[in-house]
Amino acid sequence: MTATQDIMNSETLMGLLAGWGITPPLIEHPPLHSCEDADRLLLNRPGTRLKNLFLRDNYGRRHALLLTRSDKQVDLKALSRYVGWSRLGFASADRLRRYLGVEPGHVSMLALVNDREQEVELWLDQELQTGNDFHCHPLRNTATVLLSKTDLQAFTDHTGHTPLWLPVPAS
Structure with missing residues (x-):
């Protein structure tokens, strides 16, 4: 993402989604920086809770x-072997801002709207695959939208991020 590109905010995102025919429920809540924060607040929401991990290869090129x-603990070493990337690791907060335009704790698949150069794989x-109504932050961690599988597909069709379904190994 170049410095000249505008980073989308939550309100603009919701308008864009509506223009694409995607109108998911929006649930306001206190700030959630992690899955553990949601557990501590005992938030009971329908749908599938997600963990969002922003990863990079060893060279920082992918x-x-x-x-x-x-609740899944991912075995990054095994996943790295499976996808054929050199040593997967967590990307820095700077990379998160650069590629997805969000701060740590605010990331979800909806942040891909800011990846106009298609530099991030989903x-x-x-x-x-058996879940539905996926919990996604709308570029801020004080709300959650419930994105159906149909909406997920429509979103990725519009952003150009083709989802890759993987058998993610647990550690």
């Missing part, structure tokens, strides 16, 4: 946003 179950854990 990036992926991995979505998995909120990886989805195969275990999520």
